[in-house]
Amino acid sequence: MTQTALIEPETADLMTKFDGLIAERAALLAAGVTDPFAIVMDEVRSPTEAVIKGRETILLGTYNYMGMTFDPDVLAAGHAALDAFGSGTNGSRMLNGTFRDHMAAEAALREFYGTSGAIVFSTGYQANLGMIATLAGRGDYVILDADSHASIYDGCAMGTAEIVRFRHNSVEDLAKRLARLPVEPAKLVVLEGVYSMLGDVAPLKEMVAVAKQHGAMVLVDEAHSMGFFGEHGRGVYEAQGLEGEVDFIVGTFSKSVGTVGGFCVSNHPKFEAIRLACRPYIFTASLPPSVVATAAASIRKLKHAHNKRQHLWENARALHGGLTALGFKLGTETPESAIVAVILGDQNQAVAMWQALLESGVYVNMARPPATPAGTYLLRCSLCAEHTPEQIKTVLARFEAAGRAVGAI
């Protein structure tokens, strides 16, 4: 018997692939700026105010569009569920993880959207991941907008369908691609009501018509429109008169609803089957009872939140108009949604401006490629119905000072 020498193989370090990212971040921090991706909210005082590093800060970069996070009825529902059902569910929706308030949240969604079906997922990301990967199987086609959210791309990557992209918000490009596909296979066109980077709205009416013409089903992600687009606040599809024409609506609890979670609503008679087949629904823990209870309470209130809707739109118009007047370049010519994106020249200018705003007490989101379209650097502002006219005025003054300091205006 021969003895083989024991050679210890050198371990190939899987972390080496992150060296580029580590170096880029180090270089940014070496320039003496605060890390835009490591902000800590030490206190949150209201939907529009927090304390960051001891400084009172106006929040202009959260997705708290309808300002529901401190609503007394919402908080009371959460407290009651926490006391009655405990802190967590310890299980999947499919097994032991469906409690009274998961059913209440789904009932509230069916009522809000006027649909026969509603399924609650643990996050909005998982709702897109699960719906797309489960709906479209081998041999089917998913046709998506090039600027789609990561959760949509990841749903495509997780599934086995053929994936086709079209140029952002181009009806013509979508129509051309649909016309080139074979007729027989099933198709799912995936759209978003509001695209989150620039805050631009999709021409859903034309796109849904083209999709139907080619026999495709349609899924619309209305994450950034719930509560303030359309007569019932259902989203851009409602505002564009597409009630009953969209097969699946995906949404989230983490924006207008003010907690965390995701959902899909549909009128499809076989919709419930998703619960039996969808891995991101089955193989994860369900939301804690307090979370679904706050979601249910919030959704019921959003149905009647006409004043909040009006305030939110007033705020969006005031900020968009003010920034335009100051000479900033914005993502949309008119205030199309509750997102106002300021376009800056490069990373250095964006970070300098972002930091100047933070130091003057305004928090906005910094967004950079590859998350942003066309390689742009953005300071993304999102409005809240609870922002006061005084806060908007303050924000505009601080934008003016920061913009002049970094040479953006």
Next chain:
Amino acid sequence: MTDRAQTFDTVARLIAPFNKKGVALSEGTSFQSDLEWDSLTVLDFVANIEDEFDIIITMNMQAEIETVGQLVDAVMKLTAKA
């Protein structure tokens, strides 16, 4: 000129506007390591190729294409089918 050479020329013409460094193109030129394209450039370019040849190159197929030669082969196959 063969069909393949013609397709290669058309592909090269569509690469040109994105070939910032003026890399000389051959069958083996890699989109990622030679042309150093990011995902946004790839997106624009693929859309142009699709429209030029009236074809669809699915993202699944794109994942398999690394070089100019492989793209020309894919275009030949897709246009033959059409």
